Amino acid sequence: MSKSTKIQKTYNILIRVLILVVTYGFIYKKVFMGKDWLRNLIVFESYFKDWKFFATIILLVGLMFLNWGIESIKWRFLISKIEKLSLFQSIQAVFSGASISIITPNRVGEYFARVFILEKASHIQGILITILGSMSQLLITILAGTTGLILFSIGFASRVSLMVGSLYYVLLVILVIFDCLLLYFYFNVSYLALWREKLMKNRFKKFRKFFVVFSYFQHGDLCYVITLSFFRYVVFSLQYYILLRFFSVPVPFFQSLILTSVIFFVITLVPTIALTELGVRDSAALYFFGIFFSETGSLDDSLKVGILLASTMLWIINLVAPAIIGTVFVNRLKFFRKDEPEPTSEGS
Numbered sequence: 382m383s384k385s386t387k388i389q390k391t392y393n394i395l396i397r398v399l400i401l402v403v404t405y406g407f408i409y410k411k412v413f414m415g416k417d418w419l420r421n422l423i424v425f426e427s428y429f430k431d432w433k434f435f436a437t438i439i440l441l442v443g444l445m446f447l448n449w450g451i452e453s454i455k456w457r458f459l460i461s462k463i464e465k466l467s468l469f470q471s472i473q474a475v476f477s478g479a480s481i482s483i484i485t486p487n488r489v490g491e492y493f494a495r496v497f498i499l500e501k502a503s504h505i506q507g508i509l510i511t512i513l514g515s516m517s518q519l520l521i522t523i524l525a526g527t528t529g530l531i532l533f534s535i536g537f538a539s540r541v542s543l544m545v546g547s548l549y550y551v552l553l554v555i556l557v558i559f560d561c562l563l564l565y566f567y568f569n570v571s572y573l574a575l576w577r578e579k580l581m582k583n584r585f586k587k588f589r590k591f592f593v594v595f596s597y598f599q600h601g602d603l604c605y606v607i608t609l610s611f612f613r614y615v616v617f618s619l620q621y622y623i624l625l626r627f628f629s630v631p632v633p634f635f636q637s638l639i640l641t642s643v644i645f646f647v648i649t650l651v652p653t654i655a656l657t658e659l660g661v662r663d664s665a666a667l668y669f670f671g672i673f674f675s676e677t678g679s680l681d682d683s684l685k686v687g688i689l690l691a692s693t694m695l696w697i698i699n700l701v702a703p704a705i706i707g708t709v710f711v712n713r714l715k716f717f718r719k720d721e722p723e724p725t726s727e728g729s
Contacts (some may be wrong), residue, residue: 441694455613463507474710475495476709478492478494481493481707492512492515495511506594513570513595513606514606517609518614531553567607620699622641630687640666
């Protein structure tokens, strides 16, 4: 074994250990040192004696695996353009990415970390493909959020000062136009391969060749990917509704979908890391549910507790649990290789 190979292996091990330490450190700080932890624990204790609580948790965990399973299928399909992976390898990559995402802004590490499971294909091409997959999920969130805002404004515009006046409707029009532009860009992403000479200046010349990867995806491929992203969105929206109803928040299903879409939209727009995301999620949920329940009175303490518990459980099941599972697979990632392979052609 050469000296350089030994160094690469040492660095791989050190990075894996660092990821494990930082991931568990973040989870411990948020879950066990958060100011609301003891309060939530006391409330949770009252549910532990109810078999319905455990049945609900099992259902939600099952939906969590369905959620990440769909993401694994989606990523495997995307990355197959440059390297063939088994479904299990894709699952390993996706859960490993969830572990790393917990310490990165807006969980972007979730998408960049996956490519280190690749053995032959270019990491740079893998990152570009993974960004395309994350773009499809972001697009669904933005489209649903915009639709939710429009429906929300129809029913509750008079109760929110920000929703009164022509400026608000101008902003909605801008959002709709923005959505249309995003859809156009997404379904014509192959043009990036043609425009790379103009988009990238001389100092980025060596990266131009990697952009050919966008030409591998036809409209049918992109439709399939965004459809899978939509199903993921449906799954975690359903999880949220189940939790709200379990914790006695009396919100009808259709109104829940509207409120959920707006809350997820806000979370997406606000720069966060996983450590602070729960606070943003809680604040957004309390704000929009407060407007909704203002129609029948006010958001009393029992409703606030139910909303906060639902948000906390959703965060634990969909982010903390996958991050912990992902630490089992981090050892499969290879952060250093001898050489970065040349860009591959489709189907190679």
